[in-house]
Amino acid sequence: MSRFTTLSLTVTALALLLAAPALQAQQQQAPKYQRVQAKPKKLYCWNKGNERICSDALPQDAVNSAREEFGVKSGLRRGSVERTLTEEERATEAVAAAQRQLDQAAEETRKRTEQAMLSTYEDENDLRRVFTERTSILDNNVQTASYNVASLRDALVTLLSGAGDRELAGQPVTDKQTQDIRLRHTELVAQQRLQASFIAQREALDTEIEETLQRYRVLKGTAVANDPRG
Template sequence: MSQLRAIAGIAIALTLLHHGQALAQAKPAASKKIYCWNEGGKKVCGDALPASAANSARTEISTKSGMTTGRVDRALTDDERTAAEIAAAAARKQAEAIAAQERRDLAMVDSYTTENDLRRAYGERISLLDETIKSSKMGIGGLRLSLLSELRQAGDQELAGAPVTKRLTDSIRGQHAELLRQRQILSAQEEDRAALKRELLDSVRRYREMKGEAKDTAAPQPAAEAAQS
């Protein structure tokens, strides 16, 4: 009995070995590649890629078909990688700005029923700025008159042969500095008003475009209704 078992075991082992050899023969061999890259201005090809060419641009060719199976760009330098990251960040920022503008456009169309409503809203903002600019101009006018008055006082003291007092000198300097500051504020306010006017024109343009798109995408009338209209 033990002899029969041993013979059976040998037969099973031979069967498994034969089956394994058959699988190994049936399994296709891995496709080999030829690598081609530039080295010192010359094209170099080989069946193995050396470490010196690991970062170089290369073409991969199948030895079986002779066809190009892939192309690998060279590795970027640190400066190039940094420039690419900056460009990608700028592109993302621009895409986000465009998406935000589209959301504002949709909100604008929802908020204002007509173009006149939109213009009226901007008109109120422009009127507030106009009032602010008017107040700034009046303040600057008052400062200028006060400064001129003190300059005349200083001139009179010098003509009289008396030294200009420290109090008057400090006041002149302070008012002059304040006048320059108020002029800068006024300039910024006028720039804001000009920017708001440009924004109004741009908003009206986008509003008309959005309204036009809404009309174009409206559902078409049935043929019967269209004929009646």
């Protein structure tokens, strides 16, 4: 090893020895940093059965519960969270929301209809003519159903009478007679239901007409004048 190389190593070693105390002093003077746990900012309070629980941490089994939130330092109420709805409750709420939307749409339609009614019809007779076609159709349906009911009843009575005559004569009722009786009875019951439905629709239309006229009178300001009790 050359003299120059030996001299360089000696200088380097000397520099390290001189720097060691300084580094040690710096390490002793440097502040020691420790991880400080963040203090909670909220206090949660919820009910568990009949027990009121408050904690600065929200456990997993209370995540879906209704709760109130308070500031830890101030103690003031900062807000609240509603209980998470069940699947059934969410479905019920969806139906209710849809119904509210329908009700709102119906109310808006009613208002537009009332405005159109005032601007379109000059008097009650003019308004009544709006219902003429519906009244005529329903009246015709009721009459047709009534005719069919009467005809089927007569046919059924005739079939039953024929079957009764055979039994009185000591003869068995044929399969065809039995089948025809059942068929006519089924048709009669169906037609009676249809007749009842048409009659109910006609009565409902009468109610609708009267309510529409009453509303028209109120809008026109003539309700009191046209009230027979006035």
